Amino acid sequence: MANLLCYSRNRAASVEQIDETTLAATCRLQDSLTDAEVTLRIRLPELEIIDAKGTFTRFSRDECSGIERALEKVVGVRIGAGMKKIIRGLVGEITDCNEVAGLVEECCHAVILAFTKDMLGLVPEELAKEKEFFAKMVKENIRLYNSCAAFAPGSPIVEGIDPP
Amino acid sequence: MLKFQRTKLVNIINNNDGTLAVHGTLDDHIYQIEIDMVIGIDDHAIRAIDGKWIRAENSECRRAIPFLKNAIGIKIDSDDFTQHVNKHVGRKACPHFANLIIECSNAAEDAVDMLKFEAAGKDQPELTFEEYLAGNAPVVPKDKPEARVSVQPDRPEKQATKEKKILVGLNGFCVDLHIHTFPASQCSSSSVDEMLQEAGRIGLDAVCITDHNYVWKTADIHTLSEKHGILVFNGNEITTDQGDMLVFGMHKDVQGIIKLKELKQLVDDANGFIIAAHPFRGFLIFNTNEIGLTVEKAMQRPALKQVNALEILNGKVTERENVFAGKVAAGLGMPATGGSDAHDVAGVGKYATCFDVKIGNEEELVEALKSGNYTPCKFRDNIATKAQVAKNGILEI
Numbered sequence: 001m002a003n004l005l006c007y008s009r010n011r012a013a014s015v016e017q018i019d020e021t022t023l024a025a026t027c028r029l030q031d032s033l034t035d036a037e038v039t040l041r042i043r044l045p046e047l048e049i050i051d052a053k054g055t056f057t058r059f060s061r062d063e064c065s066g067i068e069r070a071l072e073k074v075v076g077v078r079i080g081a082g083m084k085k086i087i088r089g090l091v092g093e094i095t096d097c098n099e100v101a102g103l104v105e106e107c108c109h110a111v112i113l114a115f116t117k118d119m120l121g122l123v124p125e126e127l128a129k130e131k132e133f134f135a136k137m138v139k140e141n142i143r144l145y146n147s148c149a150a151f152a153p154g155s156p157i158v159e160g161i162d163p164p
Numbered sequence: 165m166l167k168f169q170r171t172k173l174v175n176i177i178n179n180n181d182g183t184l185a186v187h188g189t190l191d192d193h194i195y196q197i198e199i200d201m202v203i204g205i206d207d208h209a210i211r212a213i214d215g216k217w218i219r220a221e222n223s224e225c226r227r228a229i230p231f232l233k234n235a236i237g238i239k240i241d242s243d244d245f246t247q248h249v250n251k252h253v254g255r256k257a258c259p260h261f262a263n264l265i266i267e268c269s270n271a272a273e274d275a276v277d278m279l280k281f282e283a284a285g286k287d288q289p290e291l292t293f294e295e296y297l298a299g300n301a302p303v304v305p306k307d308k309p310e311a312r313v314s315v316q317p318d319r320p321e322k323q324a325t326k327e328k329k330i331l332v333g334l335n336g337f338c339v340d341l342h343i344h345t346f347p348a349s350q351c352s353s354s355s356v357d358e359m360l361q362e363a364g365r366i367g368l369d370a371v372c373i374t375d376h377n378y379v380w381k382t383a384d385i386h387t388l389s390e391k392h393g394i395l396v397f398n399g400n401e402i403t404t405d406q407g408d409m410l411v412f413g414m415h416k417d418v419q420g421i422i423k424l425k426e427l428k429q430l431v432d433d434a435n436g437f438i439i440a441a442h443p444f445r446g447f448l449i450f451n452t453n454e455i456g457l458t459v460e461k462a463m464q465r466p467a468l469k470q471v472n473a474l475e476i477l478n479g480k481v482t483e484r485e486n487v488f489a490g491k492v493a494a495g496l497g498m499p500a501t502g503g504s505d506a507h508d509v510a511g512v513g514k515y516a517t518c519f520d521v522k523i524g525n526e527e528e529l530v531e532a533l534k535s536g537n538y539t540p541c542k543f544r545d546n547i548a549t550k551a552q553v554a555k556n557g558i559l560e561i
Contacts, residue, residue: 062298
């Protein structure tokens, strides 16, 4: 008997530098029920959302049609601490379509990861120096301590670092 | 040229034994991971999970794998599913695995809907998927019932021994302007009684309870003051479209996200005071200066014109972020405050704000805040115990 999929999902997020002070972040979702895309324009260095556009071309819930008003609410929001709560709260005022906030969040998360990637490009190849690099990172930002298994007590990276 | 790209794929198979086999992959410029889960169709519970790293940011990321099992038993349709996964898998294992688990689980919920629709369609062939979804929509309360905290007026049986307050180099009436208590703030892990006991123990003159979007009753604040023998003031940390704000002197219960300019109007009408909380809290792996945010550019942020002061000493941000906030406040000539942002007993009083006048009630607090005559300070580390005084010969003030 053929082992067929009963459901499939593909979500892609990308970040492009448009010019010196502008990024474009896009999230596309295609799955068995939904086809949607959101694009944000983000101003540097504030990471402020200056434009938000999107569309659902296929959807199974009526509340996911006409999302423009919901997307307008996130203009002016800065990508940073607490952004998920702010995005969900603002979008949730206009629509019950949960996926809209999800697409915006994925765009914002991709922007953060784009800058994270730039920092991680500096990690040395040698293991001992890699450990030093991350240990210094944890010392400088103690919020990293115990934020995941790699930075949890017992990991060589945080050996000798006092917990906050 | 793309700066970054991430792709997530989820494929689901019906095992025909009441479970779904869910396979997920996450592939981006930094990470590549895979997970396999078994999810119950009727109970929506994660029955089994396995995962692997293909590319990671460091060689210790592999430690995450054994903790993926923390997801077992979690129901994917529960109200707090995302929070639960982020807490028990994201923090214990890895936030990227948590992200993929959430993606796979959301997909699985859709898959369950589709399978149940197919089954329903056998009895009702005219039923459309949209009609099926509308008929089976979960009832989601728009407003969560407020978790009102009940305050017990009785003094605790065992009073913590008050350490003699010996200030080393600190003058003034010192107030921790920013603490969170459980359950009013779900993110806190200490009760209001525990937090206030600690505030008294370390010798703070007063403390402001600033729970998230929660207004304490004035009567309860007075009861707490009497119970713990320390002045307690009523505050509120309100989330706006421009970040979190500490609000004093305005007691309207604000739920959801409010525009900062609307909050300012409410606070101005109440003759209150707004402090921008941790205004330059950055990111885990990089700082705001690494994306080109200078003090001069930060000073131009329009939101700063709508607040009365900046919190430049906050116990939950890095020293660099505090220093940056301090430079912005100095550049703008704005008043600056300190507060621990404590979410547990150990954090109380890490930072405080020392006023040059004694403050007796909330009205006087707001007046003092408006005067600008105060200094943010490191408090907890500056308190010496009697034993330390005896040892080091520090003068008692």
